[in-house]
Amino acid sequence: MTKKRLNLRRVVKTVAYFAIVVMFVACDKNNGDDDGNGNGNGGEKGVVINGVRWATCNVGAKGTFVTKPEDYGNYYTWTEAKNACPSGWRLPTKTEIESLINTTYVTSEWTTLNDTTGRRFTDKTTGNNIFLPAAGFYNPNPGYGMAAVGEYGIYWSSTEAGSDTAYDLWFLSAWAILANSGYDYGVFVRCVSNN
Numbered sequence: 545m546t547k548k549r550l551n552l553r554r555v556v557k558t559v560a561y562f563a564i565v566v567m568f569v570a571c572d573k574n575n576g577d578d579d580g581n582g583n584g585n586g587g588e589k590g591v592v593i594n595g596v597r598w599a600t601c602n603v604g605a606k607g608t609f610v611t612k613p614e615d616y617g618n619y620y621t622w623t624e625a626k627n628a629c630p631s632g633w634r635l636p637t638k639t640e641i642e643s644l645i646n647t648t649y650v651t652s653e654w655t656t657l658n659d660t661t662g663r664r665f666t667d668k669t670t671g672n673n674i675f676l677p678a679a680g681f682y683n684p685n686p687g688y689g690m691a692a693v694g695e696y697g698i699y700w701s702s703t704e705a706g707s708d709t710a711y712d713l714w715f716l717s718a719w720a721i722l723a724n725s726g727y728d729y730g731v732f733v734r735c736v737s738n739n
Contacts, residue, residue: 588630590737591672593665594649596640597737598674603628609735614660616679619730622710625700633735638703638711638722640736645713645720654717661694663715674734678716682730690730698723698731 588609590597602617604610607630610617620628625635636644644650644665651666657675666673680693701711705724712731714723725731 588633591674592670593667593672593674594643594646596636596643597739598636598644599629599633599735599737600674601734602677602679603630603733603735607631612658613675614657614662614677616677617732619679619682619732620700621730622700622725622727625731625733626702628733629735632738634738635700635702635733636736638701641699641701641711641713641722645722652715652720654715661717662697663720665720676713676715676734677732679732681725681732684728684730698725698729699734700725700731 588599588601590599592598599609601609601611601613602615603620604615604617606618606624606628609630618628629635645652649668651668653664653666655662655664655675657664657677660677662675662677662679664673664675676697676699678692678694678697680691680696681698683689683691695716697713697715699713701713703711705711708727709724710727711722711724714721
């Protein structure tokens with residue numbers, strides 16, 4: 545009887561330990577100021593992929609990350625996106641997006657995370673990875689609105705492509721490329737670290 549209680553206690557402790565680990569691993573925390581430094585980034589540490597530290601979750605409300613990698617977050621026009629990242633984070637440049645889709649150093653696969661479709665980008669050397677949900681985009685033209693949810697992922701860069709367009713990461717099930725969108729389109733934001 546005592547041996548069964550000891551085994552049960554071990555099982556309960558192990559389950560409790562893993563539950564706590566899962567709570568702290570999802571997006572390396574998020575919203576609020578959980579890290580206590582006043583920056584509102586919630587302790588997001590990000591992961592390094594091909595030399596760039598990427599946040600593990602999208603931006604939700606301005607200055608905050610969503611709680612899980614598969615959460616879409618909010619869409620932003622390019623002008624809004626330039627100031628959407630929490631303190632210590634910013635939009636990636638065109639060059640940083642190119643490093644994420646560089647197949648020499650990074651693999652990219654269409655996958656599902658908790659019933660959300662998207663792409664996983666994995667550093668070939670370290671195994672570090674991020675999941676970007678295929679959240680679609682907002683088309684501001686009359687009669688359109690949200691489009692391609694679950695089919696496309698589009699994420700802003702900080703780099704202008706033309707007088708009214710900016711570069712962005714586009715992906716779907718078959719590929720991931722650098723493209724560009726009009727400033728007034730609603731596109732999602734995945735930040736990179738300032739450091």
